[in-house]
Structures are given as C-alpha cells and as structure tokens.
Amino acid sequence: MTAPTAILPERPNPAAPDLAGRAQVYLHAGQLATAATRTAITTVLGSCVAVCLHDPSSGVGGMNHFLLPHPVGRERSARFGNVAVPELLDAVVRAGAARASLVAKVFGGASVIGAFRGSRNLGGENVELALRLLEEARVPVLDQDVGGSRGRKLIFVVDEGTAWVRHL
Amino acid sequence: MDRKKILLVDDSSTVLLMERMILSKHAYEVVTAKDGAEGVEKAISERPDLILMDVVMPRMDGFEACRKLRQQEDTREIPVIMVTTRGELASVESGYASGCNDYVTKPINGLELLAKVRSCLGQ
Structure with a gap:
C-alpha cells in the first residue's frame, strides 16, 4: 500500500454540490450515519479519517468519522477505526445496502508534522487502518484524498455516492 | 526525550485545569493564558512546542490569536490545535482558515487530546 503523501497537489475544487431537496446531516468525530433517502453528510477532518460507503444499486450508503x-483503554466506540469501519459496514447493510455491491471512498488523515519527520503519524495510521479493513472486507476503494498537512471539509452525497472535498 | 512545552489558552479556569491534568500526567510542561491576547504574548515569550487554543474568549478570540501567530516569524511554525464547542461547524472551518492545524471538541476527551498532541509533536 502506498503511504499517504506529505504534500498533495491541489485537488480540483469545484463548486460545492447543490444540496437542495436533500436531508443534511453533520457528522461529529466519533459518529457514523447511514441513509436510504436523498441525504448529504458533511464533516470536517484533520487527522481523523472518514470512510464513505455507497451501494450503487440501491443508493443506500453512509459515512463514519473516526479519531x-x-x-486505548477499555472504551470501544466509533471513535476508533477498528470499531467504526466494521460498524459502518454492518449499519449500511441494515439500512438496505447490498453487501456485495458496496464501494468506498476514504478521506482525511492529515498530519501537522509527523509526515515530514517520518515519525509516528496519527493521520497516516488512521488511513492505513481504513484501507486495510476495507481490503479485508473486499470493498473496493474508488477514490481517496488522504494525508498531507491540511484539514478537509467533506460533503458526501449518499444517494449518488459522490464526494466533494475542500482543503482548508 | 525532550520535555515538550504546551501553551493552553482558554478563559475557563475549569478547562485549563482539565487540560493541565491530562497533559501534566504525561510529562509535558504546561503554561497557560486566559485569552487570545495573552496567548500571543506567551507564545512569543515562552516559545511553546504546541498551542491548544479556545475559540470564544474576551479581548481576543482564538481565530484572531491564531492569525497573529501565523503572521509572526517566531510563532508561525508552532502547531495550533483549536478547541471548539461541539456542533460548531462554522467554528471549525474558521479555525482552519485562521491557520490552526487540527481541532478537538469540548467536552474534551483525554485520550483524543493526547493522541492529537502526540501527533502534532511528532511523538
């Protein structure tokens, strides 16, 4: 697997998606959300990572945002990637997605300085975990915008499976 | 290992106490400031390795303080973690626009704070 790059080229930054007629959800760190109707989920990521799942056949999908x-310790919640990714997979299937049709997009995992020093890098560890768990679950990753040193605003249009990212 | 110095900027003595308790247990040296203006002064005089910056404070808010830090040669490179109130999407975006590097939300979770602090310090 390719390690997240420290410096990213500027991603094309089209106008934010038109969210008219869609339910809008803001996802906080440690939460996950699913939708089976026209819905856009928004979140802001620093070193955290969001996995977006989408079933093209049904339009059902969802997103997590883990830290x-x-x-660490006894807490097991969606704050942690190795809980949040399997929970999201289960949750979108419960919401009506076909497990075999799921595709993924992965965003976030910025690092302030760790990526430059080659030392421990929380954002990079979050990205690696997400990609590894998706690979083990045989969910193809269609797009990713990860690593670098800047935060990201992410809007995932669940019913279309499209993601809009702005580097902050 | 060097003992890293962290500047805590918050007008709430309760939040400062909580942050200090979390960080002091892990061998960080902690200095504090009670608003953005004092935070900028302390950043210049104390040269911390990292700053935890509240948003809403008297005299100078966290956004303005962060902008001032980024404008000054001596403080431009100091990582800043913004401490926002949960639910304030606009606050988080404004924080990044003012130059912060990451954010945590109140109520502060000790494990999350420590993980982000360590990451920002390259530990």
Missing part, C-alpha cells in the same frame, strides 16, 4: 485507529 484513532485502535481503542
């Missing part, structure tokens, strides 16, 4: 790769 750390693994639990």
